[in-house]
Amino acid sequence: MPDTVALPPRSRPFDVRYMPGFTSMAWLCLIGLYAPLLIMAFFSFNESRSVTTFTDFSFRWYQIAADNAGVKDATILSLKLAALSTVFATIAATMAGLATTRTRSFKGQAFVFAVINQPLMIPEIVTAVGTLTFFGIIKQVTGIQSFGFLVLAHTVFCIPFAYMPIRARLEDMDLTFEHVAADLYASPWKAFRYVTFPMMLPGIIAGAMLAFVISLDDVIISLLVAGAGETTLPVWMIGQLRRGLTPEVNAISTVLLGVTIIFVSFFFFLTFRKRK
Amino acid sequence: MSNPAVAVEAQGVTKIFGSGEEQVRALDNVSVTIRENEFFTLLGPSGCGKTTLLRLIAGFEHPTDGHILLHGEHIAHLPPFQRPVNTVFQNYALFPHMTVADNIGFGLEMQGMPKQDVARVVDEMLTLVRMENLGRRRTSQLSGGQQQRVALARALAPKPKVLLLDEPLSALDLKLRKEMQIELKRLQNETGITFVFVTHDQEEALTMSDRVAVMNAGNILQIGAPRTIYDHPSERFVAHFIGETNFVEAELIEIDGRNGRVQLPSGAEVPASLPDVDLSPGKVTVVIRPEHVDLVPDAGVLQGTIDNVVYFGTDTHYHLHLDDGTPFVARLQNQRDSAAAFTEGDKAGITVKDNAIQVLVD
Missing domain, CATH: 2.40.50.140 (Nucleic acid-binding proteins)
Known part of the structure; x- marks a missing residue:
């Protein structure tokens, strides 16, 4: 029988701190994740057109991007699209969250989870092709051309992202609060209005922020589903890149990165903040 | 038909949870009469059905069989928010997004009482539970004993016909628990409201109650004044459980x-x-x-x-x-x-x- 190894105090099995190579592996991952972003952000401030040699610090490319009518239109469309699909997706996700945590467990609940989260599992290109076909048929039959199609497509894939934090929040909330409300003469609607909703609000906001970022960043579905003239910002950028990498795209990417970081930070703040 | 001296009556109440092999008979043909203005305690070990009986009176569960009457009227079909009965929950469950005063006034607001009247009753309640000047506090800033008082005030504010208390003292330390036992007794005397108290603590039951019902395995074994229960237990379980x-x-x-x-x-x-x-x-x-x-x-x-x-x-x-x-x-x-x-x-x-x-x- 081998001697028992003296473990450091308060250690746990698989404590990564005591595994050989942990530090170098961690650094490798961090560099792999963030070096490209840092380099991109760095060159967006380059005075010259080059994306490989830095000459002088400047906001020139930000100015050029801001003055570009194409960028402006695409940004407005992207924001409109993200805002609308966020609203719809968050409403749907809130209702789904309530239905899956605030009712007695029902038959097929696991199936409902799977269906709601399906968009996370199916390859996006498959969803995109499917949506394209489906909307194509509808457009042909009805003759309707509308921005609504794009909003609908975005709403659908945003739902699971909005749903996750909302459901997590609801599962953390003791059902006793709703019982207290009911005990104190609150009808189901009033209990929701004055107790459940205000208490789940941080989850809803977190879900909405995540949905907004996901919609804002989407390329594949927008690329395939968008109608004529409906160019979102990422789609516009893809078009630019076909003609070559410019610091202008770097600048736009850096702005998008900044917006995303702000939203995601807020999301984590709302989700993991100490409660009580 | 209705007897004015009776606050709550359970007639042959059976409650079965689950179905088939896994079914649990939480209450088995239980009948009990709780008088108006009395401090009535349901005493028994965990799983004896005491909390189930309380939840049936509050309306969070529905009886599988039997009737529940409040002041002579059938209430088994009413949802909790239509029953003039309030509960103090074991973990207090004060609304974290509201102040102390908002918590206490919640029931009155839901009943549609005008704002000034709510404020007046909330002040009365704060005085009753000796928490004057703490109405603006957030509930997270309160000690365990203070939270307990707010939970009591919140449940008492709408002046319910019956106050149900589900092991409300179990989260408090011994000294505070003794204080709150006296406090509860005082509140019951001052308000004249019928208290139905659930506990597994025999000492708590003996010190506070007018009458005690000892429960085990879904049945009420004996009902009587604390002294009767203690001096003249009729069943082995009762004798064994108390003292x-x-x-x-x-x-x-x-x-x-x-x-x-x-x-x-x-x-x-x-x-x-x-x-x-x-x-x-x-x-x-x-x-x-x-x-x-x-x-x-x-x-x-x-x-x-x-x-x-x-x-x-x-x-x-x-x-x-x-x-x-x-x-x-x-x-x-x-x-x-x-x-x-x-x-x-x-x-x-x-x-x-x-x-x-x-x-x-x-």
Whole structure:
């Protein structure tokens, strides 16, 4: 029988701190994740057109991007699209969250989870092709051309992202609060209005922020589903890149990165903040 | 038909959870009448059905069978928010997104009371639970005892016909719990509201209640004043659950109403109290409380040998075994300057005070 190894105090099995190579592996991952972003952000401030040699610090490319009518239109469309699909997706996700945590467990609940989260599992290109076909048929039959199609497509894939934090929040909330409300003469609607909703609000906001970022960043579905003239910002950028990498795209990417970081930070703040 | 003195009545209430193999009978044909303005306690170990009965009165569960009446009216079909009954929950569940005052006023607001009136009642309630000036606080800034008071004030503010309390003191430390026991009793006296209190703590039940219902395995075994429950338990479970008790096998030889005579294993014949059921002479179990006996050097009515002497300050516990091997405990009050009269290994006689032998049903 081998001697028992003296473990450091308060250690746990698989404590990564005591595994050989942990530090170098961690650094490798961090560099792999963030070096490209840092380099991109760095060159967006380059005075010259080059994306490989830095000459002088400047906001020139930000100015050029801001003055570009194409960028402006695409940004407005992207924001409109993200805002609308966020609203719809968050409403749907809130209702789904309530239905899956605030009712007695029902038959097929696991199936409902799977269906709601399906968009996370199916390859996006498959969803995109499917949506394209489906909307194509509808457009042909009805003759309707509308921005609504794009909003609908975005709403659908945003739902699971909005749903996750909302459901997590609801599962953390003791059902006793709703019982207290009911005990104190609150009808189901009033209990929701004055107790459940205000208490789940941080989850809803977190879900909405995540949905907004996901919609804002989407390329594949927008690329395939968008109608004529409906160019979102990422789609516009893809078009630019076909003609070559410019610091202008770097600048736009850096702005998008900044917006995303702000939203995601807020999301984590709302989700993991100490409660009580 | 409605009796004004009755606050809550359960008639043949059965509650079954689950179905098929996994079904659990939480309440089995339970009937109980709770009088108006009384402090009524449901006492029993966890899983005995006491909380289920409370939740049935509150409306969070529906009876599988039987009726629940509030002031003579059937309420089993009403949802919780339509019942003039409020609950104090075990973990208080104060709304974290509201101030103390908003918490207390919640029920009144939901009933549609005008804002100024709500504010006035909230102030009254804050005074009642001695938390004046704390109305603006967030609930997270309160101590456990203060949270308990807010939960009480919140449940009392709408002036319910019955206040249900689900082990509200179990989260408090011992000192605070004692304080709140007195506080609860005071609140009940001042408001005149019927309190239905659920606990597994026998001492809590005995100190606060007007009447106690002892429950086990979905049944109510005995209902009575604390003193009756303690001095005259009718069933082995009740005797066992409340306080320390000696069980002695005996022979019932004479029955006269609720009085009788039993022959103890030593052969001595002594008077005994009988439970409120028909009994016939024969083998019975009697209970004798440890503090209702005395030890004497001569024969007494029972004889035993002392195994162990434990000094407790106010009293001394003598652990004996009777001549037939039955364990027996005697608890004797210590007098000033009294030395332990008996030590381990001594033979002693046991005398029993009048009216201290109770015959059990089973």
